[in-house]
Amino acid sequence: MTHPRVSELALYAGGDGGRFPRWRIARHVRKCGACRAEVTAHRTALDSLRESLSAVPPGVNWDRLAEEMTGNIRVGLAAGECVGDFPVRRRTPLLHWNIAASVGMLALLFIAAFLINLPAPQSRRIADTFRRLVGAQTSAPISSISSLPGAVLEASPRQIELRSNGTALSVVPANPSDVTVSVSLQGSASARVVDGDTGQVTISRVYYAQ
Amino acid sequence: MRSKLFAAAVGVLLLPGVAVQAGVLPRIDFPPDSPVAVLSSDPTGTAESPRGGAVMVDLHDALTLRNSGQRRICGVTLMVIAQDISAGGKASVTVPSLNVAPGEAFPVRVDLRLLRPVQTANGVVQITLDGILFDDLTFYGPDRLGSRHALTVYELEARRDRKYFRNLLEAGGPERLKREMLTAMARAADRSGVAVQMVRGPSTNYEAEHELQFSFVQLPDAPVEPDEGRVRVAANEARGPRLSIRNRSDRAVRSVEIGWIVQDRQGREFLAESLPADLNLAPGQRREITQDATLRFPREIAVAGMTGYVSSVEFTDGHVWIPSRAALADPRLEKALAPSPEQDRLMQIYRRKGLNALVEELKRF
Secondary structure (H helix, E strand, C coil): CCCCCHHHHHHHHCCCCCHHHHHHHHHHHHHCHHHHHHHHHHHHHHHHHHHHHHCCCCCCCHHHHHHHHHHHHHHHHHHHHHHCCCCCCCCHHHHHHHHHHHHHHHHHHHHHHHHHHCCHHHHHHHHHHHHHHCCCCCCCCECCCCCCCCCEEEEECCEEEEEECCEEEEECCCCHHHCEEEEECCCEEEEEEECCCCCCEEEEEEECCC | CHHHHHHHHHHHHHCCCCCCCHHHCCEEECCCCCCEEEEEEECCCCEEEEECCEEEEEEEEEEEEEECCCCCEEEEEEEEECCCCCCCCEEEEEECCCCECCCCEEEEEEEEEEEEECCCCCCCCEEEEEEEEECCCCEECCCCCCHHHHHHHHHHHHHHHHHHHHHHHHHHHHHHHHHHHHHHHHHHHHCCCCCEEEEECCCCCCCCCEEEEEEECCCCCCCEEEEEEEEEEECCEEEEEEEEEEECCCCCEEEEEEEEEEEECCCCEEEEEEEEEEEEECCCCEEEEECCEEEECCCCCCEEEEEEEEEEEEECCCCEECCCHHHHCCHHHHHHCCCCHHHHHHHHHHHHHCHHHHHHHHHHC
């Protein structure tokens, strides 16, 4: 018969060890008197140890001990605040400010890039509008041309025409020799004809978008 | 019964719109309180035709309008909007030098050509009223195209020129009037029209450019004085004109229009453009006008000089100033300036109907 080791019997006596070792030792202990006596001795020693630990040592005042421990913890926290970042502060609000500042800087960058790349007349117009809004007198030169990017305005005795993106708007006089054409830098071309029969004057114009 | 059927059949055949595609017919839309009413609209000749990858719309509308107000009409401007077809472009038809009494009718012809890509959906062309000028120089209309100023200038020029020719008639009789008409017609025949293109922004012509100073025709009675002007010139192009203007009158000026005469290296002169600007110029104040535009003339015209003159001024109280006939007698202006619409009309009457018809016409106003 093979007996379990003493350490295994000690674990069994305390209710420790794995499920299978405990089943194997319990089976052995039922048959073996010597091992059963060993287990009983271990259990008796454990009971006496628990009994001795449950009693408060003489001369120890637990209430006083608890107050001292609380005091020591507070002193430790205060000392930690003096020498370092303790308790750890929440960093999230600081992070929010950083994001806001970054977005603001990016917005400024975009506005600056937009204004730098804006054609001069448009930027002057924006500046004039802003000055008018704040009630200041506009001092910039006046530019009154209207805009239709890519458009060409043409005036000739043959026709007046506005061309833009594959579309065209034109006036074609019946008799080019009797027409008077002109261009206005504000963005229009005109053709003037006099009706031979009625003498009525008709002035046709084509405009940039206004 | 048979005659009714025949009349209906003839009516259908004579309907002007039958041969015209309904999609291209203009929509006439006058305000309900308009002092002119549309008596008839004849779009005969309006048609669509394919042109390569595009569609060309020839738009014609012979309108008959009636003065339904209480005052005489001196001029009218109709606005034509073809938003979907012409990439935001607008057109207008102005008839100045009218003398239409209340209840009378008068014709206005709209003739436009629109070119649009095939893919573009059929856009509606709308004809609406932009403004009417009455004989007391009051104005009716939305004035989206600056018609009030233009019609007022035309009417003041018409009154000035009729007065000038009436004075000639009274002082020297029909012979004096005839001589003046013949001189004016000869001058008009000598004047050559020139094609010009205007594009906004910088030019694509990379020839070396130089700055050219404007010279000005000083008109002693003009309320504003242009004292300095520059333009950048490269071969047949003139770019970014800048003018400095001072208000020498005792009234605030709302807008100024500067006429612009171009001289080429052969000494020929062309009245090319006008440079209008909204200024809001207080008495004594000076301002600079600039335009971010490039003017391109035919290749054979090498720009060698620029002459400017004040062609009209509008004060903030609505009054308009135009140059007198005496001021326009300056040789530089006389040579290059086109006659006013009214003088054009009077010359046409003389050419077509003779001196007596012209004398009668001058007495009519």
